[in-house]
Each structure stands twice: as structure tokens, then as C-alpha cells.
């Protein structure tokens with residue numbers, strides 16, 4: 001199993017990252033993919049990926065909610081940094097990137113999100129890296145953009161749109177699910193429909209702990225829930241979703 005989406009650079013992990021990682025290893029998680037979604041977190045994210053080499057892997061982006069905080073020039077500079085990281089074999093994906101109309105209401109900034117999303121897609125294509133998509137209250141615009149660019153290596157993180165499930169299946173994109181699946185009927189219906197081969201697991205930790213800090217080891221509960229929904233054994237879900245992630249990110253672990 002691989003947690004394909006967490007944020008280990010967040011302050012919530014500052015005091016006990018070692019033990020959180022130990023707990024992840026203990027439950028049988030073979031790798032963690034931490035997502036640096038803000039240029040301000042770059043140094044810390046890199047430090048973590050270097051310290052836990054071959055266990056923690058890194059993806060990077062300017063998250064759509066952070067787009068308003070940076071100038072176009074600063075965003076381009078950051079994307080150059082990501083290119084350099086790829087050269088050093090320290091980057092395995094571009095994202096999370098996309099659109100977020102829940103947090104960003106300003107029309108001009110929403111337009112910028114689209115431009116920045118396109119820049120990230122271009123970079124993923126150029127570097128032949130997986131693209132990790134974030135979308136909140138902006139799903140039809142996100143889908144439209146993905147259709148126009150025609151890139152196949154797409155993981156829609158935290159996917160939760162029933163009306164786009166068929167579309168996602170047909171495009172062969174991957175979707176990742178987290179602990180919200182324990183509570184949400186919509187997500188349950190989506191998981192029921194999606195072939196297991198298109199499902200990856202994540203935690204989005206430290207978030208989604210429902211009152212507590214979340215951490216990668218919680219992925220066990222997500223795998224159990226998928227087993228219940230799809231009437232499969234825990235072992236099968238654990239093994240297949242782990243293999244899906246390994247293949248999608250090209251990890252040699």
C-alpha cells in the first residue's frame with residue numbers, strides 16, 4: 001500500500017513525524033507521497049523527502065488556493081525549481097493543481113487558477129510526470145480543461161463527483177479516496193462504480209482526521225471500507241490499490 005497524498009511538511013507533524021512514519025511502516029505502508037502545495041513549504045518538503053529517501057516521495061505545485069498569494073513570475077520561478085528537482089530525481093509528480101471555487105471567489109483569480117493549472121499540465125507533459133488534480137466546486141471547468149489538453153497520466157485526488165464518474169472511467173484516469181469515504185454516501189456510490197484498477201488510496205493528512213490530526217496509518221480504515229463496499233477482501237484491496245499506485249507513479253520500491 002502507498003498513501004498517495006499527504007502533507008507531511010505541515011506544522012501538525014513537526015513534533016512527531018518520526019513516529020507517524022514508524023506507525024505507517026508498521027501497518028505495512030510501503031511509501032508515502034507528500035505533496036508540497038505551497039512554494040513556502042518547499043525547503044521543508046525537500047528536507048523530509050531527503051531524510052526518508054525511498055520511503056517518502058515528493059510531488060509539487062502551487063495549489064489553486066495559493067495562486068492569489070503569488071505573482072505570475074513567482075509561480076514560473078517555482079515551476080523552474082520543480083524542473084530542477086526532477087533532474088535530481090527528487091520529484092515524482094506535478095500537483096496538486098487545478099481549480100478551487102470554494103475558497104477563491106474572485107473571478108480574476110479564478111481565471112488565473114486556470115492559467116496556472118495549464119502551466120502545471122504543460123510541465124507534467126514535458127517531464128512525463130503524473131498530474132495530481134485538485135478540484136472543489138469547479139468540477140465541470142476542471143473536466144473541460146482536462147479534455148482540451150488530452151493528458152492521460154491523471155490522478156484526480158479526493159474525487160467526489162458522481163456525475164463525472166463514467167467520464168473518469170472512460171478517460172482511464174485514476175481517482176484517490178480518503179477517510180471521507182467512511183462518512184460519505186456519494187463517495188460510497190462512486191467507489192462501487194469505479195473499477196478497482198482505477199482506485200488509489202490517500203489520507204490528505206494532517207487533514208480529514210475529523211477533530212484529530214490525521215496520519216498516513218489511517219489508510220487501513222479506507223482500505224477496509226473499500227473492501228466492504230466492493231465485497232472484496234482487505235488483502236486484495238491493499239495489494240491491488242498499492243500496485244496501482246506503484247505503477248502510476250513508476251516507483252521502484
Ligand SMILES: [Zn+2]
Pocket residue numbers: 005007035096204
Ligand atoms: Zn492535499
